[in-house]
Amino acid sequence: MNILLLNERTVVLVDTHVNDEPSAEQIAEFTVMAAQEMARMNLAPKVALLSRSNFGSGSSASGAKMRRALELVRxxxxxxxxxxxxxxxxxxDEALRMRILPSSSLKGEANLLVCPNVDSGNIAYNLLKTAAGGNVAVGPFLLGANAPVHILTSSSTVRRIINMAAMTVLDANRV
Incomplete structure (x- = not known):
């Protein structure tokens, strides 16, 4: 799980580093864990399961996997x-989403973006992080371990290291 504190929004992305081709069951599991972690941070999760198809518009395997993950999460x-x-x-973009699927249960902008595989998650994260400029990146956090696990990548800035140290202190107080 990675968090981007952007100028106009906070966005959380999963999975950006671990599961190459997760199953629908794994996606459902880490979606719920990420939402719980967001709630612990006082962020109300609004979850979008991402794919190259919109609400069944395509027949890709990843679209079917994400639709199944949606059923499981629900x-x-x-x-x-x-x-x-x-x-x-x-x-x-809520206006765009409502034009395509007026009955969407997601209101407003999603802030938890769930990607169908690690490639798409990592690419989306790095594009958002770089294109937004002036943002704060926190993470990645490994979800589902018996104890908190924080990961620092080779591109970690001093600011990210400090942010991760702060998260470690919060987690230490929780355990």
């Missing part, structure tokens, strides 16, 4: 505000 965490599968622009 069973596991029915209170979670979530929809998908959708393009990234639909996730961040």
């Amino acid at each position: 069973e596991i965490a029915p209170e979670l505000e979530i929809d998908g599968e959708m393009h990234g622009d639909c996730a961040l």
Whole structure:
């Protein structure tokens, strides 16, 4: 899980570093864990399951996987505000999403972007991080371990290292 504090919004992305080709079940599991972690940080999760198809418009394997993950998340965490599968622009642009699917259960801009595989997650994260400029990147965090795990990549800035140290202190106080 990675967090980007951008000028106009906060965006969380999963999975950016670990699961090459996660199953629908794995996606559902880490979606719920990421939403719980966001709630712990006082961020209300609004989840978009991303794909190259919008709400069944394509027949790709990743689209089918994300639709199945949506079903599973709705069973596991029915209170979670979530929809998908959708393009990234639909996730961040409510007006566009409502034109395509007026019955979407996701209101406003998504702030938890769930990618179908690690390649798309890592690419999306790095593009957003770089294109937005002047942002703050926090993470990645490994979800689902018995104890908190924080990862520093080779591109970590001093600011990111300080942010991760602060998150480690918060986690140490929680454990």
